[in-house]
Amino acid sequence: MDEKESWAQQFEKNRGHLRAVAYRMLGSLNDADDAVQEAWLRLSRSDATAIENLGGWLTTVVARVCLDILRSRASRREETLEAQKFEPPAKRQGASDPEQEVLLADSVGLALLVVLDRLTPAERIAFVLHDMFAVSFDEIATIIGRSPTAARQLASRARRRVQGADRVPDSGLSEQREVVSAFLNALRAGDFEGLIAVLDPDVVVRADSTTVPPGPQTEIRGARTWAKGAIAFSQLVRSAPPMLVDGAVGLVWAPGGRLSRVLRFTITRGKIVQVEIIADPARLRDLDLAVIKE
Numbered sequence: 001m002d003e004k005e006s007w008a009q010q011f012e013k014n015r016g017h018l019r020a021v022a023y024r025m026l027g028s029l030n031d032a033d034d035a036v037q038e039a040w041l042r043l044s045r046s047d048a049t050a051i052e053n054l055g056g057w058l059t060t061v062v063a064r065v066c067l068d069i070l071r072s073r074a075s076r077r078e079e080t081l082e083a084q085k086f087e088p089p090a091k092r093q094g095a096s097d098p099e100q101e102v103l104l105a106d107s108v109g110l111a112l113l114v115v116l117d118r119l120t121p122a123e124r125i126a127f128v129l130h131d132m133f134a135v136s137f138d139e140i141a142t143i144i145g146r147s148p149t150a151a152r153q154l155a156s157r158a159r160r161r162v163q164g165a166d167r168v169p170d171s172g173l174s175e176q177r178e179v180v181s182a183f184l185n186a187l188r189a190g191d192f193e194g195l196i197a198v199l200d201p202d203v204v205v206r207a208d209s210t211t212v213p214p215g216p217q218t219e220i221r222g223a224r225t226w227a228k229g230a231i232a233f234s235q236l237v238r239s240a241p242p243m244l245v246d247g248a249v250g251l252v253w254a255p256g257g258r259l260s261r262v263l264r265f266t267i268t269r270g271k272i273v274q275v276e277i278i279a280d281p282a283r284l285r286d287l288d289l290a291v292i293k294e
Contacts, residue, residue: 007048011040014055018062024128025066027113027257035065059135063125063143070121111241111291113257115162118289126151127158164244164290176249177292179267180242184251190234192227199223200271207277226275244290252289259284 018039022032039061051057116124122144129135129143130151137148137155144151179198186194205220220226240251245264253261262284266274278284 004044007043007054010054011043011058014058017055018058021059021128021133022062022066024116024132025063025124026069027117031069035062035069038062038065056139059129059133060139060143063129063140067121067125067144070124074121109241109291110239110254110257111243111252112162114243114252114254114259115289115291117257117259119158119161120154122146123154123158123161126154127162130155131159162291163293164247164288173249173292175270176265176267177242179270179272180249180251180265183265183272184237184240184242187230187234187237190231192231195227195230196223198270198272199227200268200273203272203275205275205277208280208283242292244288244292246288249292259289262287262289 015036018036019032022035023029026032026035039058042061043058048054116128119127125144126137126140129140130137137151140151140155141148144154146154183195183198185191186198201223202221203223203226205226207218207220209218220229236253237251239255240253240263242249243252244250245252245262248265248267250265251263252259260279262278264276264278264287265272278287
């Protein structure tokens with residue numbers, strides 16, 4: 001076996017780890033695979049004999065590639081979320097199996113991907129590398145071009161945003177989670193009576209114009225009226241995780257980790273009395289989202 005084949009084998013041993021790192025940083029399986037492939041190309045052009053720790057070297061390279069991709073995304077934030085709408089993997093040339101993408105999102109936590117997508121590139125890199133892969137702040141600092149102290153602060157700030165620290169009410173979340181979970185289970189199962197059980201008879205549902213054009217806003221009143229229409233979307237919410245939305249439990253729809261729609265609930269005495277369906281890009285950007293702690 002020649003030296004090139006030896007390094008190729010060692011790279012393959014690290015591929016799974018590198019893919020996991022890249023996916024958590026980028027939230028896209030295709031982008032993650034591109035980042036891993038770029039790491040291989042850089043390795044093939046390098047003097048591998050000078051690399052003392054191949055796994056660490058490859059992780060650093062993948063992180064830097066991911067940072068470039070994230071910065072490129074950030075530079076295009078002037079585009080609306082609609083213009084950046086996630087394109088199903090099955091429709092993209094050379095795309096991966098969409099079911100595999102869903103499984104990966106589930107394993108990472110779709111809610112986490114949604115919040116990570118709202119961090120700055122440096123925050124996301126620092127948080128993912130340190131909190132998920134135990135990379136030291138000294139190493140992270142060399143990747144993002146900051147001091148170790150600054151890298152620690154970036155990870156800490158990202159952690160607070162992910163967890164919704166200091167923005168979560170002390171009481172009421174347990175009941176909200178139970179109600180929203182019952183609603184979600186009934187909707188996924190197409191259980192009409194189950195939906196009725198968690199909705200106030202006079203529930204008011206409002207959807208912005210982006211969700212149901214035309215007109216400034218569409219309003220539906222009555223549990224049975226809305227439940228009949230909601231059942232039709234049971235497949236849509238299969239991968240809609242509960243999240244904290246402005247400090248209360250809500251639901252998000254985010255294909256590939258890219259936020260597309262949010263259901264914000266008002267719950268009183270164990271019943272959903274109001275639902276707001278938000279899809280307008282500007283409104284979505286203003287929402288305060290966080291992962292629900294287990």
